[in-house]
Amino acid sequence: GAVVSQHPSRVICKSGTSVKIECRSLDFQATTMFWYRQFPKQSLMLMATSNEGSKATYEQGVEKDKFLINHASLTLSTLTVTSAHPEDSSFYICSVVNELAKNIQYFGAGTRLSVL
Amino acid sequence: AQKITQTQPGMFVQEKEAVTLDCTYDTSDPSYGLFWYKQPSSGEMIFLIYQGSYDQQNATEGRYSLNFQKARKSANLVISASQLGDSAMYFCAMREGPAGGTSYGKLTFGQGTILTVHP
Numbered sequence: 166g167a168v169v170s171q172h173p174s175r176v177i178c179k180s181g182t183s184v185k186i187e188c189r190s191l192d193f194q195a196t197t198m199f200w201y202r203q204f205p206k207q208s209l210m211l212m213a214t215s216n217e218g219s220k221a222t223y224e225q226g227v228e229k230d231k232f233l234i235n236h237a238s239l240t241l242s243t244l245t246v247t248s249a250h251p252e253d254s255s256f257y258i259c260s261v262v263n264e265l266a267k268n269i270q271y272f273g274a275g276t277r278l279s280v281l
Numbered sequence: 282a283q284k285i286t287q288t289q290p291g292m293f294v295q296e297k298e299a300v301t302l303d304c305t306y307d308t309s310d311p312s313y314g315l316f317w318y319k320q321p322s323s324g325e326m327i328f329l330i331y332q333g334s335y336d337q338q339n340a341t342e343g344r345y346s347l348n349f350q351k352a353r354k355s356a357n358l359v360i361s362a363s364q365l366g367d368s369a370m371y372f373c374a375m376r377e378g379p380a381g382g383t384s385y386g387k388l389t390f391g392q393g394t395i396l397t398v399h400p
Contacts, residue, residue: 197386199386207392208372208390208391208392209390211387214387258324258326260326267333268314268386269328269331270328272318274324274325277324
């Protein structure tokens, strides 16, 4: 069964609205989760590292005020795309680290965001 | 410089045949991990296999095996007895550094290889 639950799977929103994406670890506690972005036919690009109980660590070039990350519990991290614009349209996917199993990362099913 | 290189944008294989997907990596860290993921058209990333830099034997998981050649810095994925459901994008990824480091856990991905299995 799924190790990671990510919702919603698809969202269409108007420009200027905010969108929240949830990532839940179902099988184990995850102090660390990652958020990636993927453009069509391209590889995954790491956006930020989500750490339970502390601020997220953002990769260079990622606007932390645009992509708000909250890791409020050991099983839940959220990514909020604030004031979304068409250029934010993309596939967003989260992963959780199983620290008890070689720190293998398991991924959610992804969220396809379309901003009109 | 690219840390993970997948030189095959696309590969074709006949059903029931074996196929090798290439991956080379670049790191100066003695401790690292190598991963392969499968991404079907639905978009989910499915973990296939893991190889640690200190592992003595090549990793195997069912029909998947990892041909780990440390001196050549290559970590090719071998899929035996291909099935139509194997058609997907395949990504090689690397995690660098010892456990507990500040950047530990971050994965760097290659550009991917699209595998098409023909009946």
